[in-house]
Amino acid sequence: MVRVLGRANSINVQKVMWCAAELGITVERHDIGMQFGGNDTPEYLAKNPNGLIPTLEDGELTIWESNTIVRYLADTYAQGEWALATSADRARASQWMDWYLTTIHAPLSVVFRNLIRTPEPERDMDAVNQAITTVNKLWMVLDMHLGRHDYVLGEHLSIGDIPAGCAVYRWYSMDVERPEMPNLVAWYQRLQDRDAFCTHVMMPLT
Numbered sequence: 225m226v227r228v229l230g231r232a233n234s235i236n237v238q239k240v241m242w243c244a245a246e247l248g249i250t251v252e253r254h255d256i257g258m259q260f261g262g263n264d265t266p267e268y269l270a271k272n273p274n275g276l277i278p279t280l281e282d283g284e285l286t287i288w289e290s291n292t293i294v295r296y297l298a299d300t301y302a303q304g305e306w307a308l309a310t311s312a313d314r315a316r317a318s319q320w321m322d323w324y325l326t327t328i329h330a331p332l333s334v335v336f337r338n339l340i341r342t343p344e345p346e347r348d349m350d351a352v353n354q355a356i357t358t359v360n361k362l363w364m365v366l367d368m369h370l371g372r373h374d375y376v377l378g379e380h381l382s383i384g385d386i387p388a389g390c391a392v393y394r395w396y397s398m399d400v401e402r403p404e405m406p407n408l409v410a411w412y413q414r415l416q417d418r419d420a421f422c423t424h425v426m427m428p429l430t
Contacts, residue, residue: 228253229268230277231260236290237278238390238425243294243383245420247301291321291387298383305380313377317384320366320376324387328362331355332391339398340429356400363395363408370407374414381418389415393425 226244228251230237237253244251256262257277264275272279272288279286280293282300287293295318298306308314334355338347366388369376376384392412395402415421 225283226251227281229256229271229279229281231255231257232424233427233430234258234277235390235394236276239290239386240278240280240293240297241424242390242420243297243386245424246381246418247297247303247306249297249301291318291325294321294383294386306382308377308382313382316377317382320384321387323365324391327365328359328388328391331358331362332394335359335398335400336394336429339400359395360401360403363392363405364403366411367405367408370411375411381415385411385415389421390425393421394429397429 226249228237228240228244230240230253232238232241232253232255234257241251241253256268256279262268263272263277268279269275271281271286274288276288278290278293279288280296282296287296295314298308302308308317332355334351338349338352366376373379375381376388389412392408392415396412416426
């Protein structure tokens, strides 16, 4: 049995759950973190010493870090188009997964935390506006790439789309100014045709 420890509305848990659903993996998920607590207990810290979510348990194997979990699930369970057969494809998928993590995640979090989780009088709108500008510039990188491809690796959805796909839902769900990025929008619309994306990613922002 594959178990995922983490609340459903965490973007990092959403990566894992979306991936697992696409791969047809039966997952038992347990609410951990924020209002549910449980991520600071000795039992949980023995599995994930950072006290963050998600944590994956697959039999006796325990893994943390969401991108690593997604790669593990694909390496272990993927079939057909989801199975990346070459080291080049695996590297290109990892490249876009890590691109999200090292570029967009931090400024997007500034916008998200302020607009969604912070009362309006307490928001740092200077930081928000600066972060919006940064995120839009970064999305343009992906928009240009998607002008030549339906998905980040080409014609088929892959794990390379998952982190940025979770983030693009948040981006288009918040009231922020965005320049026209037709390729990014078309990609986002294609993601919305996926039942797994709609089920595990497109939920109210909290």
